[in-house]
Amino acid sequence: MRNDAGPREPADELNRLLPAGRVLTDPQVTGSYAHDEAEWAPHGLPAAVVRPRTAEEVRTVVRVCLDHGVPLVTRGAGTGLSGGANAVDGCVVLSTEAMTAITEINPLERLAVVEPGVVNEDLRTACAEHGLWYPPDPASARWSTIGGNVATNAGGLCCVKYGVTRDYVLGLQFVTGTGELVRVGRRTAKGVAGYDLTSLLVGSEGTLGVITEVTVRLRPRREPEHTVAGHFASVVDAGRAVAAVAEAGVTPSALELIDRHCLAAVDAWKHMGLSTEAEVVLLGRSDAPGPAGELEADTMLACFEGAGATYAVRSTDQHEAEALFEARRLAYPALERLGPVLTEDICVPKAAVPEMLGRVDAIAARHDTLIANIAHAGDGNLHPLLITPPGDERARDRAQAAFVEIIAEALALGGTVTGEHGVGLLKRDGLRDELGPAVLALNRTVKDALDPMHILNPGKVVSSSRKDS
C-alpha cells in the first residue's frame, strides 16, 4: 500500500528511514552496482543502491520497496556469472557489502553464524584458526560472499567429495517478500520441524527472500592433500580418465580439468612458468588420511595412465601443486583479459563427460568460436569458456549460437543447464527446456507464494505465474 502522505521516491523514503550514508543515488556510483560478471546479460539502472548494516535495516528496505511497488535486487560481491544480480531499471539494489560480521564460530557444535556480506575466504580463514573448515570453495572464494554463495548454491573444487553450499546451510534468517523477518532451519545436527524452507531459499537467487544471516555447518580441519597431475592429448582422453577414477571407486577431494588455452592465458598474465605442452591437464587430489590417501593418489595416477596420459605424476612438491590449483582458479579472469568470456556451466552424468567434451569441441569448430575448458571434471560440471575478440559482433553472434547448442547437448545427455552458477538471466530458456511446463509451473507457484507482490529480483530464474516467461 502506497503511503500517499510520505515521499514518493523510494530513495527519499529510504534516506528518511535509514541512518545516514546507507543510500547511494549518484548514477556514477550506482552504475557500478548494475550488473554482475555475466557477459552479455542485459541489465538496467537502479534508482538507488542501499547498503544496510542490520537485519532490521534490510526489513526496512523490503518494506519501502513493497510500499512503492519497486523491484528489489539483492547482490553480494557481484561475482555471479548468470546475471542473477543484474539490476532492472528503476529498482533498488540492496548490497550486503556492509554486513560482514562473523557472529559466531562454535567448535563444539561445528557451526558458524555469519552475516551475508562475509567473504568466503574470510570465513574459511577464521574457521581455520579454530581447527575447523568450511568446505564450499568456489573459484571466486577470495571475492564472493557467503550470502551470494547461498543465493546461488555455489559449488567449487572440493564439491566432488564434500558437496555444495546447500549441504552446509543449517539455518537462515531472511526477510520475506511480505517484509517479515524470519528464522528458518536450526542449530542442531538434525531436525525435521516443518518444510525445508532453508533448502528452498538456498539457490533461489534473491527471488524468494533477502538473506540477513546464515548458520553454516563446519567440518574439522582435514589432512594435507596428495596431488596427481596428468597431461592428455585431448579433452576426450582426459574425460576417459575422469570416468576411470569414478569406476575405480575413488572419491577424490578435487578432480579438475584445465585446457591449454587456460594455462597459456594464466601464464601470460602471472608468469607462473606453467607448461603449455599438454592439450589438457587433469589435477586430482586425495585428502584421505594416512595410507588411504597414498592409495587413492596411486589409483588416480594409474587411471590417468590407463586413459592415455602423455605424462602423469604424483606431485611431491606442495608449492608446485598449489601453483597448478592457483592456475585453475585464475583461469576465468585470465581469459577475460583476452576479450569477453561467456561462461558455460553445464553438468552431465559422469559417464557422459568424454562425450560432452567431444561435443563441445565439435560445436567450437562448427561455430568458429574459441572455446577454452575448465571443469570440475569429477562432478561432470563443465565450464566451457567462449571467448570472442573485443568488439567483434559477428564473433559474438557465433558464440551465442554455440552457447545455446552446448546447453541443448547437455540436456540431450541427461545433464542440467546449470551445475552451480544459477539460472539468473542467461539460463532462463535452458531452464524452461530442462524443467518442462508442469515443473516450471510448480516453481512459479512457489515464487508466487513467497513473493506475492513480485518485488524480489523480478525476471530472474522464473517469472511469476502472472507474467509470460
Added chain:
Amino acid sequence: MRNDAGPREPADELNRLLPAGRVLTDPQVTGSYAHDEAEWAPHGLPAAVVRPRTAEEVRTVVRVCLDHGVPLVTRGAGTGLSGGANAVDGCVVLSTEAMTAITEINPLERLAVVEPGVVNEDLRTACAEHGLWYPPDPASARWSTIGGNVATNAGGLCCVKYGVTRDYVLGLQFVTGTGELVRVGRRTAKGVAGYDLTSLLVGSEGTLGVITEVTVRLRPRREPEHTVAGHFASVVDAGRAVAAVAEAGVTPSALELIDRHCLAAVDAWKHMGLSTEAEVVLLGRSDAPGPAGELEADTMLACFEGAGATYAVRSTDQHEAEALFEARRLAYPALERLGPVLTEDICVPKAAVPEMLGRVDAIAARHDTLIANIAHAGDGNLHPLLITPPGDERARDRAQAAFVEIIAEALALGGTVTGEHGVGLLKRDGLRDELGPAVLALNRTVKDALDPMHILNPGKVVSSSRKDS
C-alpha cells in the same frame, strides 16, 4: 470437479479405473492400514485402501480423490512414530507396498532409482552387491520403506557422520496435489536449475505430493568399523562423554546411547546375554580407513574414560559389537512388549546433551513415569521412551504431561521438537511453539501452493491457511 455422471463413491471409481485387486474396502483389512506406530495419536477409518503398482495408477488415485474431494493419506510400511500416516475418517489410504522395484543401481554415477515401497534394508543389500552403500539407516531399516524414509527425512545411526535421508535424495518423481505426474531434481552430481523442490518434498510427510520414484545418491562401500563401548553410572556422565568426543574433533560413524531399561527389555526378549550392570551404555564407532580409524577409536575410548566411564573397552570381537548395535535397534520393539511406549524425538545442541538428559530424568521423577533412553547421542538426537502399564489411564496422563514437558525443555535448550521422526500429529503443538507464527504461516503458504485442494494428508504437519491449526 465432481463427475456427476460417474459413481459417487471413490472406492467404486477406483475399482472402475484401476486393474482388479488394487482396491481394498473390507473394514477388517482396511483397519490395519488406519495408523502407524505412534502411540496415542488419533486416527480415523479409511473408506478404501489402494495399492497401486505404477506411477500412472498413483496419478489416477490422486485424481479420483481430487474429483471426489476425498482426503488421501499415503503410507509406506507404517513404521512411523508421529502419526504422520494415520487415516482420517473416510479417506483413501494409498499404500506403496506393491511398488517395490529397484529400477537401477549405477556404480559409475553412484546412484540408485527405486520405487517408494522398496524396503530400506533391501536397497542396502542390493547396493552392497555392487560395492556400494546407501547410508541412511533408521532403526526400522528392516521394515521401513524408502518412500516413507523420504517422506519423513528419516535419520538413523550413521547420520552423525553421513547425514540424513535428504542428503541422499537426488531426484523424485511425484504426483502433485493437482494430479500432475512430475520429475524434480536430477541424476547429475550437481545442479541448480530452479528451486529445490526435491528437498521441499523430503520430510513433507505426504502433505505436498505422493512420491512415485526416488533417485538416491550412493557411496562406495566403507571400511569395517572399530567399536568402543563404555558403561556409565548416569546418563549425565554419558552425555559428558558425548560432548568430549565432539570436542576432540572426532566424527564417529555412530555414537549411540542405550540405558539399562532398554538393555534389560531386549535381553528379556532375545536372551542375548547383555550386561545390565551399567546404568547407561555408550557405543562409539569409527569407519575411518586404516590407522586413522584406530586413532579415532582410541580417542573415543579416552573420552569415555575421561568422562567417568565405570568400564570402557575397544571391542575386538565383531560379533559382540554387532550384538550391541542389534540391541540398540531392537530397543523400541522390546520396550513395546512391556506396555504402550510414547517415543520422543528431540534434538538439542551437542553441548546441551548432558543437561537435557538430566532434565529428562527430573521430568520422569516429577511425573512418576518410567522413561527409558536411547539416543543418537553424537547428533544430540534423543529418544526418551515413555512407558506406561497397559490400561493405566492415570499413568498415561502423567506420561502425556511428561512428553509435553520434554518438548518444552528441548526448545528451551535451543533444540528442535523433532530430529528425525517428523511432525505428524504428535508434534503439531511443538511445531507451533518452535516455528512461531510467521514461519508457520510460510509453511502454510507452501502447503496451499502445492496442495491447493487440501486433499494430501490433511491435518498433518501444518494445516492449510484456511483452517485453524
